[in-house]
Amino acid sequence: MVANIAIAVLLALCVLSTAICCLALILVKDVFNRMHYLAPVTSFSVLALLAAVALQNGWSQGTIKTILILLVLFLVNAVLTHATARAARVRQFGHWLPHPKEHILGAPHGPSSQL
Amino acid sequence: MNAWLMGADVLLFTLVPCGIAVFRGNAIERLVALEMAGIVQTILLVFLAEAFHRPSTYDLALAMALLTFGGGLVFARFLERWL
Numbered sequence: 406m407v408a409n410i411a412i413a414v415l416l417a418l419c420v421l422s423t424a425i426c427c428l429a430l431i432l433v434k435d436v437f438n439r440m441h442y443l444a445p446v447t448s449f450s451v452l453a454l455l456a457a458v459a460l461q462n463g464w465s466q467g468t469i470k471t472i473l474i475l476l477v478l479f480l481v482n483a484v485l486t487h488a489t490a491r492a493a494r495v496r497q498f499g500h501w502l503p504h505p506k507e508h509i510l511g512a513p514h515g516p517s518s519q520l
Numbered sequence: 521m522n523a524w525l526m527g528a529d530v531l532l533f534t535l536v537p538c539g540i541a542v543f544r545g546n547a548i549e550r551l552v553a554l555e556m557a558g559i560v561q562t563i564l565l566v567f568l569a570e571a572f573h574r575p576s577t578y579d580l581a582l583a584m585a586l587l588t589f590g591g592g593l594v595f596a597r598f599l600e601r602w603l
Contacts, residue, residue: 409523416527416567420534423560427534430541430556436549443552446559454566461570470578471566474585478559481589485555488593492600493548 408460415457419450426450436493440486447482451475524571531564551595558588 422445429442451474458471494501503509538560541553565581 413523416523419563420527420530423531423563424534427537427556427560430553431537431544436545436552439549439552443556443559446556446563450563454563458566458570462575466575467570467578470575470582474562474566474578474582477582477585477589478562481585482555482559485589485592485596488596488600489548489551489555492551492596495600496546496548 412457412460415453415460419453419457422446422450422453437490440490443482443486447478451478522571524567528564528567528571531560531567534560547599551592551599554595555588555592558584558592562588 426442426446430439433439433442451471455468455471455475459468462468491501498504535557538553538557542550542557544550562581562584565584566578569575569577569581
């Protein structure tokens with residue numbers, strides 16, 4: 406009985422955090438800020454989902470595959486978000502390296518042709 | 521009706537804002553929405569695999585996770601260089 410309640414709570418956490426991040430897609434204006442909302446879904450939501458699957462099945466085929474899914478989503482999303490942000494900068498500024506006027510500490514500056 | 525099926529039903533509605541965002545804004549904003557939809561569908565497939573007690577269908581969710589990556593990356597590269 407307690408396990409069922411715990412599973413329901415974990416599933417609610419997963420669905421709620423996913424819903425909040427999806428709503429942010431249409432409420433947040435800037436595209437770079439929107440990309441931040443991909444991260445909680447691939448980490449917190451899937452982690453809550455994994456805990457629920459593990460509670461439901463114990464150490465089984467489903468739990469192992471959900472661990473794999475968590476690892477894939479966690480690693481893949483970081484690479485994908487970086488590639489998307491880079492494409493956004495290239496489309497916006499012509500080059501992805503920082504603009505000299507941006508003064509980003511420690512970052513190499515892009516070609517002077519951007520001025 | 522179990523908790524997993526109820527969760528899957530609610531998760532379906534979270535695809536609505538993703539759908540709206542896919543049809544609005546510039547190309548990059550649409551791509552971000554497409555990536556979010558891919559992730560939500562992966563989670564949805566895990567919910568359904570558990571709701572119908574079919575461990576073999578977890579592979580669909582794993583394949584969806586990998587294909588979301590491939591598809592998103594191809595779009596990102598095309599949007600960066602050629603489109």
